[in-house]
Every structure is written in C-alpha cells, then in structure tokens.
Amino acid sequence: MSTGTKLLRLTFETLHRSGVAAALRPWSQGLGVIFCMHSVQPEKPSADGFTPNAGLTSTPEFLDAALTMLRQAGYDLISLDDALLRIEEGRSAKPFAVFTLDDGYRDNLVHALPVFEKHSCPFVVYVTPGFVEASTEMWWLALERIIDKETGRLEAGNVSAVLDGSAASKWAAWSVLSPVVQGMPEHEQRTWIRETSARFGFDLAALCQELIMSWNEVRKLAAHPLATIGAHTLNHFAVSRLPEEEARREITVSGKALERELGRPVRHFAYPYGNVAHAGVRDFRLAAEAGYATAVTTRMGTVYPQHVRHLQALPRVMVSSKYAEPRWLKVLASGLPGRMNNLGRKLNVR
Numbered sequence: 001m002s003t004g005t006k007l008l009r010l011t012f013e014t015l016h017r018s019g020v021a022a023a024l025r026p027w028s029q030g031l032g033v034i035f036c037m038h039s040v041q042p043e044k045p046s047a048d049g050f051t052p053n054a055g056l057t058s059t060p061e062f063l064d065a066a067l068t069m070l071r072q073a074g075y076d077l078i079s080l081d082d083a084l085l086r087i088e089e090g091r092s093a094k095p096f097a098v099f100t101l102d103d104g105y106r107d108n109l110v111h112a113l114p115v116f117e118k119h120s121c122p123f124v125v126y127v128t129p130g131f132v133e134a135s136t137e138m139w140w141l142a143l144e145r146i147i148d149k150e151t152g153r154l155e156a157g158n159v160s161a162v163l164d165g166s167a168a169s170k171w172a173a174w175s176v177l178s179p180v181v182q183g184m185p186e187h188e189q190r191t192w193i194r195e196t197s198a199r200f201g202f203d204l205a206a207l208c209q210e211l212i213m214s215w216n217e218v219r220k221l222a223a224h225p226l227a228t229i230g231a232h233t234l235n236h237f238a239v240s241r242l243p244e245e246e247a248r249r250e251i252t253v254s255g256k257a258l259e260r261e262l263g264r265p266v267r268h269f270a271y272p273y274g275n276v277a278h279a280g281v282r283d284f285r286l287a288a289e290a291g292y293a294t295a296v297t298t299r300m301g302t303v304y305p306q307h308v309r310h311l312q313a314l315p316r317v318m319v320s321s322k323y324a325e326p327r328w329l330k331v332l333a334s335g336l337p338g339r340m341n342n343l344g345r346k347l348n349v350r
C-alpha cells in the first residue's frame with residue numbers, strides 16, 4: 001500500500017472514529033450526495049497483485065454494506081430524478097444518497113442490480129454507446145492487460161519502459177506510461193492504443209464485448225424500475241480537450257443514440273473522467289444546451305441548494321472497495337471531505 005493510500009485511510013478512519021465528520025455534518029452536509037462507481041464484481045485473485053485499475057472496481061459485498069450503513073445513518077436512497085426535485089425545492093427533510101455507475105459494465109446488471117434490488121435502491125448507469133458497439137477504446141484497461149501479459153519495450157511520447165514479466169516492472173511501466181497516455185490529446189491517445197494493441201495482437205473490440213453490456217442488456221436494465229440510463233459521450237473522450245463542435249456532438253449525440261436504442265428519454269449525462277481537467281464551464285453549457293436535466297462531474301463534493309443554478313456541474317464522490325471501507329461512506333456523505341477539498345466553498349463549478 002502506498003504512503004498516500006495509508007495517509008488517506010488514516011484520515012478517513014480518524015474522521016470516522018473521532019466523530020468530527022458527524023459533528024460538522026450540519027455545516028457541511030447540504031442536501032445530499034451522489035456516489036460514483038464503475039465496475040461491481042466479486043474479488044478476483046491476481047497472481048502478482050498487478051491491478052492498477054482496481055480503484056474502479058467494488059465488490060457486491062462492499063455495495064451491500066454501504067447501502068445498509070447509509071440507510072441506518074438516515075440517508076434516503078433515491079433516484080437522480082427525485083434528487084433533482086429536492087435540489088429544485090432547495091430542501092431535503094433527510095439527506096439523500098444517489099448511486100451512479102459509469103461506462104456500462106455488464107457486471108452492473110449481473111452483480112450490482114441484485115444488491116440494489118435487495119435494498120430497493122434506485123441507481124443510474126451512464127452508458128457510452130461506443131463501448132456497447134465496441135467501436136471505441138477502453139484504453140486504460142487495454143494498457144493494463146498489455147503490460148500484464150507482454151514482455152519487451154513499450155514507448156509512449158518520450159517515455160519508455162521495459163517489461164520483464166515481474167510485478168515490479170509492470171508497476172514501473174504503468175506509473176511511467178499511464179500518465180503520458182492519459183495526458184495525450186484524445187485522438188492521439190486512441191491512435192497510440194490502437195497501434196500498441198495491434199503490435200501485441202490485443203483485441204480492443206473483444207475487451208468491450210467482454211466487459212460492457214450489449215444493447216439488449218442495456219435495454220433489459222433500462223426496463224428495470226430502479227434503473228435510470230444516462231449518457232456518457234459516444235467515445236469516452238475528455239470533452240474539454242475537444243474543439244467545441246466535436247464536444248457538442250459527443251455530448252448531444254450520445255443521448256440521442258441511447259434514446260433511439262432504448263425508446264425512452266435520456267435526461268442525464270456524466271462527463272468521462274469528469275474532473276477539472278476533463279470537463280469545464282464550456283462543457284457545462286453544452287450539456288445544458290443539449291437538454292440534459294442534470295450532468296455530473298467527478299469534482300468531489302456534496303450537493304447544496306446553490307447547485308440549482310449549476311445542474312450540469314453536479315459534484316460526485318468516487319468510491320471503490322479498494323480504497324474505502326463502507327463506514328467511510330458516512331464520512332464522505334457528510335460533505336466534510338468535499339468542503340475541505342474545495343477550500344471551504346460549497347460550489348466548485350468554474
């Protein structure tokens with residue numbers, strides 16, 4: 001475990017045990033919280049512990065414990081549409097918690113849905129049509145798998161790494177290459193992963209087909225009374241890095257494609273990656289112009305009545321079983337970490 005992770009765990013455990021987060025909750029809470037998750041699946045054994053994307057995965061047991069704990073702590077587990085009504089009213093008798101899952105993983109249907117059903121907890125799945133149709137690249141997972149399986153030299157931009165099959169060389173390669181690939185302009189990044197995959201015979205389309213729901217599965221989920229389907233761009237691009245017309249197309253057409261496939265309105269949107277570097281004020285405007293009732297970021301924070309004027313820049317709190325204990329969700333939902341992160345401010349929408 002890295003020093004940073006240890007420090008984070010210590011901070012959350014202290015905030016939880018000391019009662020500080022609970023004591024400050026009336027000041028920091030706001031109306032409620034929107035949690036962001038991705039894949040939900042049972043713990044998979046890894047031969048050498050090389051799991052750099054584990055922060056995007058939670059176990060069904062974690063989700064189960066989190067929902068139990070939040071309900072015991074007095075949170076209303078509600079749909080995003082109901083949360084929107086409370087934001088528009090500017091009040092919530094009890095704080096709300098909304099669960100959202102990004103990208104459209106098949107395990108959301110297989111492993112997360114039964115847990116949400118057990119707790120009668122509504123949830124949102126933000127789907128990227130390009131993943132469903134295997135026409136775009138889940139580059140971060142492809143990079144993980146290539147590093148895990150291959151040996152030899154890998155280069156990106158002006159950095160390189162040598163893989164010798166050891167866990168140490170895999171982690172070293174990931175730490176050098178992934179920030180460079182993440183930071184490339186969007187189309188250059190996808191060219192790089194396509195060329196690298198071709199070199200090693202890695203099948204990018206098969207990765208999408210293995211992990212992401214088919215249209216039939218998305219339709220099955222959309223028909224469930226607890227589920228809401230939202231849009232997540234066509235190609236999972238960081239929209240702020242695109243020219244305006246391309247960003248507008250990614251934001252607008254993804255919702256239209258989902259509406260066509262599902263035969264129902266798509267009112268909600270999530271910005272891929274979703275932090276300050278990936279979605280900004282221009283993109284909030286584009287999401288509003290596209291007609292989305294809400295759009296969520298991954299800027300950490302809880303929701304306040306003031307967000308009524310920034311419904312396309314809603315904050316979320318990212319959680320995964322790798323980095324969080326279920327009891328810490330209470331700390332995260334209290335709003336205190338978000339307020340600390342935002343230097344005491346309620347809004348982080350610029």
Ligand SMILES: [Zn+2]
Pocket residue numbers: 102103232236272273
């Ligand atoms: Zn995503």
